[in-house]
Amino acid sequence: MNQAIRVTVWNEGLHEQELAKCREIYPNGMGRAIGAYLEKQPGIASVHCSELLDPDQGLGEEILSRTDVMIWWGHKAHDKVTDKNARRVQQRVQQGMGLIVLHSGHMSKPFMLLMGTACNLKWREYGDHGEKERLWVVDPAHPIVEGLPEYIELPNTEMYGEPFGIPQPDQLVFISWFQGGEVFRSGCCWHREAGKVFYFRPGHETFPIYHNELVLKVIYNAVKWAAPTRLAGGYTQGNVQPLENMDR
Amino acid sequence: MNQAIRVTVWNEGLHEQELAKCREIYPNGMGRAIGAYLEKQPGIASVHCSELLDPDQGLGEEILSRTDVMIWWGHKAHDKVTDKNARRVQQRVQQGMGLIVLHSGHMSKPFMLLMGTACNLKWREYGDHGEKERLWVVDPAHPIVEGLPEYIELPNTEMYGEPFGIPQPDQLVFISWFQGGEVFRSGCCWHREAGKVFYFRPGHETFPIYHNELVLKVIYNAVKWAAPTRLAGGYTQGNVQPLENMDR
């Protein structure tokens, strides 16, 4: 992928309406906080921010057709995304679109469809302040860790713990340590036919995780990693003729 | 898994009704041909054969609850399997049941749900006799190849070719060579939460593939590999308390 990348940041956008604390941290919403960072980075052609309450839930064909990489944040309204829209995202990934699923998006319909599993996990919100997390880099060769320190520390966060009901990642990039005694595979890569999927754990509606420069850097690195690969002429499936002469 | 294994062989069972050639090769149906072999093998507690036209499509809760490993053959009526039954199979796999998907089952609902991809491929039926296939062992350490020669040759078969729209296998066991110029990942292993899935390519309604001793041996080896692993007490997901004292 050498062309500039067109990003769509999809954000559920409901916590922002309902929680004063969320609005305080993200006055323009979580999606736009991420989008504002990305649009300043090299190699990004455009950033479109869309939300659940937009026309077509922000997931119409026209939007998807001009998206190279989609970022997904959802939490409390996974079931409101229509099956049709969820399958459209799944199919676009199978055709080459990158998908970066953040935090509570682990139980979003498109992610679950792409994984084939229930994607459940342990979780805990400890008091008002949460607990400490460290995301350790376990694959220092992976392009998603370019320019990072050996771990990212988030002082106040929600806990996610194993067993995380996902297929084994093709490449496991981060493992999280939590103060309360759990671990979590918090940065996971998969290919799904022509498309790439990255799950990245950090993020929450009432902690300022998406103002953390290192978290944003990982998202940007992941956008570049997830950008589509394009076969010249695509590929054929279905009924085909033999390539080889079989008359012998 | 040290206990004897309860197998259910699920067969669509329609070609047997409609094609004289199929009946000739498999007078009792493809499923029962496989089942008759398996029930004579060590470590198999029971073999139940069920079909699409059975009550509950042969996929009712009672049957699944006493199945350790399910074998699946379907082709022309994938869409007749109800979504509810397909999801029940998917969920049972997530909970530990092994699933062995044969040949044209690559586009069955349970397999597609578990893969998260479209599972399409190239294919060709060359004349009446098909063409030659060789399944090469590429992972000689894998228990599924126990006792095999280094390749299995099928003189007359349908071709399946790449790109096969599946997630990268956790373990790739066989790669097929076809006379007409194609290759195919024909023996593929995945874990899906607590359960295991094996896709195995050989099989066809009008070639006597399931009378081939080596093909049957692979299926038997796969049954043993796919038998459930059981955690003592299972595992918890959802909201949990900290294991560690966090008052400090």
Add this chain to the structure above:
Amino acid sequence: MNQAIRVTVWNEGLHEQELAKCREIYPNGMGRAIGAYLEKQPGIASVHCSELLDPDQGLGEEILSRTDVMIWWGHKAHDKVTDKNARRVQQRVQQGMGLIVLHSGHMSKPFMLLMGTACNLKWREYGDHGEKERLWVVDPAHPIVEGLPEYIELPNTEMYGEPFGIPQPDQLVFISWFQGGEVFRSGCCWHREAGKVFYFRPGHETFPIYHNELVLKVIYNAVKWAAPTRLAGGYTQGNVQPLENMDR
């Protein structure tokens, strides 16, 4: 692998001579503590315990030729194992022998040869009592976790932390949490040609880790997993004739 398994437990055996605390915990040595447990388990044909100071360093051809699975514990004398013996172990694995490498064996010559990497890591011995570790099961379908709880807790242990300089495991089974803030891939599976390798972190010369029933259970499960697969007739490499007629 349906035959009973012949195990060799190789133990460096030097700490036992030099440390009173080690002798107190393991009066017959660490290797024999593991061996004594294994020889009582079903499916184990024999257990041989060998040590660095034995003839041929306990790694002679005759011993290796009757070993299906070798367990390896070493720490302070990795460099005393001759290159010839280390390569013999490596080659036997490539030919089918299982190898289970424990704890500080991560820098043993056979393991490093089989990994192709430097296998370094972070470590810490905290005071006299070490610190708490939890080994979380992250692949509940894997046969190595049969019968375990969802995590194993070791109250007093040495810390090992990431980045662990290994190739990505083919299957990652356990991730450890440590009280002091680190994580570790503590149960890792690889195939190496016809043989299987399992690295398992627990163990130490002055903590009674190999008296822990769950740790021993994992080692036993791993022995069964690592037992050789045998192709009928093996396989050929080198210069070969075409299988297919190419005169056309």
Add this chain to the structure above:
Amino acid sequence: MNQAIRVTVWNEGLHEQELAKCREIYPNGMGRAIGAYLEKQPGIASVHCSELLDPDQGLGEEILSRTDVMIWWGHKAHDKVTDKNARRVQQRVQQGMGLIVLHSGHMSKPFMLLMGTACNLKWREYGDHGEKERLWVVDPAHPIVEGLPEYIELPNTEMYGEPFGIPQPDQLVFISWFQGGEVFRSGCCWHREAGKVFYFRPGHETFPIYHNELVLKVIYNAVKWAAPTRLAGGYTQGNVQPLENMDR
């Protein structure tokens, strides 16, 4: 990796001296044929060509220290590369250098050291003209296949067949079909600590494989994929202090 890439093409360089046919096809040697293509591509800072008969076998510290990605072609003199030089290449990969191993380099010392296996395979040179090979893309999402057709056909080539004695690739990109009846994993990716390794099968001293535009394109794509990732500040291994307060 956003910086321009410094490439070293290492070529054994002996066939060029001894075979008229090789000189005819590659008047400046195979290494320089590849180098001449690469130095015209975007994002390549420099291309250095070195050979076995150069000072320090073309593998001195100064050369390696300014190499981001090394390409390796060797065949008849693998054993002439000194162990010291082979280990230097291995260590540089562990520290981040990319390594692209071509064709008969499968039994070169650096590759074997990095794999931990014997890396043997089947092979055949059929008459003067060899036989037909098709390299099928099996991972259309991988950046190494950017811009390719769904398969690359080489009309005249040497056969390499399975079992190929390598660790399971982290990502399998190409599978080859051969006219004579064999298959081969012909494009394989691994991470080895901070570095990346790509094995790519095509190439031969007496067939003009490195004049094929698609083969060259794959090598160029692989150079970009294998370019180093850099952690800010690197990472620590060895004895470390606890990150977390453990006085409680």
